[in-house]
Amino acid sequence: MPGRGLTALRVAITAFFALDGFLFAGxxxxxxxxxxxxxxSTGALGLALLGVSAGAVLTMTLTGRLCRRFGSHPVTVVCMVVLALSVALPPLTRSAPALGAVLLLFGAGYGGVNVAFNSAAVxxxxxxxxxxxxxxxAAFSLGGMAGAGLGGLxxxxxxxxxxxxGLTVIGLLVTAVAGRTLLRCEPPAPPERAPARTATADGKARRGLVVVFGLVAxxxxYGEGAMADWGALHLQQDLAASAGTAAAGYACFALAMTIGRLTGTALLARLGRSRTVIAGGTVAAAGMLLGALAPSVWAALTxxxxxxxGLANLFPVAVDQAGALAGSSGVALASTLGYGGMLLGPPAIGFMADWFSLPAALTSVAALAAVATxxxxxxxxxxTDTASPGRRSG
Incomplete structure (x- = not known):
């Protein structure tokens, strides 16, 4: 594919990442x-949110096969349409069981589109x-920041x-525009991977490392999902913040993540991937302890x-390293584990909040960031602290 075609495809895929973050944050x-x-109740809400997790995990197990059969580009478009339509459904419910039911569909769209556009991006x-x-x-984080900011207003x-x-209308319009490019373009053929690293590594050890990278993801x-679903409620319920200020909590998180990811390439070149993961996990653990236990709104926002x-580049590095070791199957495993953590974490926090308190439950984010470290x-x-196999640095 010529350079101009790659650029157009990159813009379209970036638009889908941004739209995904925008709709989810909204x-x-x-x-x-x-x-x-x-x-x-808090526990009933956590159980309803499990609908997102269940829908997403069930869809993720099928989306890889759909991408192999029909291509990642059409699957991305179809799943985004489902996500855009389903985001309008939660306000139509009047009970926790009904909310959980519509969130199954929302989760199916969310899980499917994340696997599909990550495959297209890879x-x-x-x-x-x-x-x-x-x-x-970074586009996902930027979309999340925009969605949270608009939501606060x-x-x-x-x-x-x-x-x-309104989010449904925006989602369908962006999908119509960016989807045309995806549907016109075949996925580009990747260059041959250099076999040096994988040829000399033991197969079981290599798979074990892929699983570890998936666990890091x-x-x-888990922290991203927790901040998305419970950050605003923590500020409003535990620190008496207004609805607008509570929405700003996720916006602060998303903005910091966007900045971290936009500077991620330079950070990786300076520190390398392993030190980026170690430093990022340490910073995230300290930050979440402050966010969960701080006595004031502004300290929590900080x-x-x-x-x-801290969390900004850990997920991209984990997926990249899994792919460097095991190709597309490694990317699929790490992505599924990662998004599973994002979607299963919030319901778990809901149950822990019922047993203890929401601030105490949010410290689990710090604990898992420490585990990643x-x-x-x-x-x-x-x-691999140099360019991935089959890729040139730059």
Whole structure:
């Protein structure tokens, strides 16, 4: 594919990453309103949120096969349409069981589109020969920041039904524009991978490392899911923040993540992948302890921002390293574990909040960030701190 075609494809895939973050953040900042509307307890809300997890995990197990059969580009478009339509459904529910049912569909769209556009991005990264994966994840974070910021403004004046219906319209319009490029373009053929590393490594040890990288992705994505679903409620319920200020909590987190990912290539070149994971996990653990246990809104917001900076590049590095070891199957395993952590974490926090308290439950994010740090230390010699096989640095 010529350079111009790769550029157009990169823009289209970036738009889908950004839209995904935008729609997801638009939903999560209205969770406190939906909780009030459905008269759900914290535990019942956590159980309803399990619908997102269940729908996503079930779809993720099928999306890889669909991508192999029909191609990642059409699957991305179809799943994004499902996601855009389903985001308008939660305000129509009046009970926790009904909310959980519609979130099954929302989770199916979310899980499917994440696997599909990550597959499309992996093909493009390999074909371009440049480590541009952090830029796609930066677009997701930027979309999340925009969605949370708009949600904070909308929370003061618009009902959840009108706000989320507006997100559906925006989602369908962006999908129509960016989807045309995806549907016109075949996935680019990646160059041959250099076999040096994989040829000399023991197969079981290599698979074990892929699982470890997947666990790093899971630990860090758990924090993203927790911040998305519970950060606003923590600020509003435990620190008496207004609805607009509570929505700003996820915006601070998303902005910090965006900055971290936009500077991720330079950071990786300076520190290398293993030290980036170790340092990032340490920073995120400290930031989340502050965000969860701080006695004031502004200190908590600072903690959320520090957490975002720490977690920013851990997921992209984990997926990249899994792919360097085992190709597309490694990427699929790490992505599934990672998004599983993002989607299963929030319901777990809901149950822990019922047993203990929401601030105490949020410290589990810090604990898992510390686990990611330990995994980075233990497997530091398994990281490729130069360009991935088959790719040139730059």
């Amino acid at each position: 939903w999560v900042v209205r969770i406190p309103d939906i909780k009030h509307q459905t008269h759900a 093909d493009l990264v390999a074909a371009s020969g440049r480590p541009i994966m952090p830029s796609f994840h 909308a929370a003061e004046d618009l009902s959840p039904a009108r706000h989320l219906l 899971m630990c860090t994505a 903690g959320f921002a520090i957490t975002g900076l 330990v995994l980075g230390v233990v497997t530091r010699h398994g990281f």
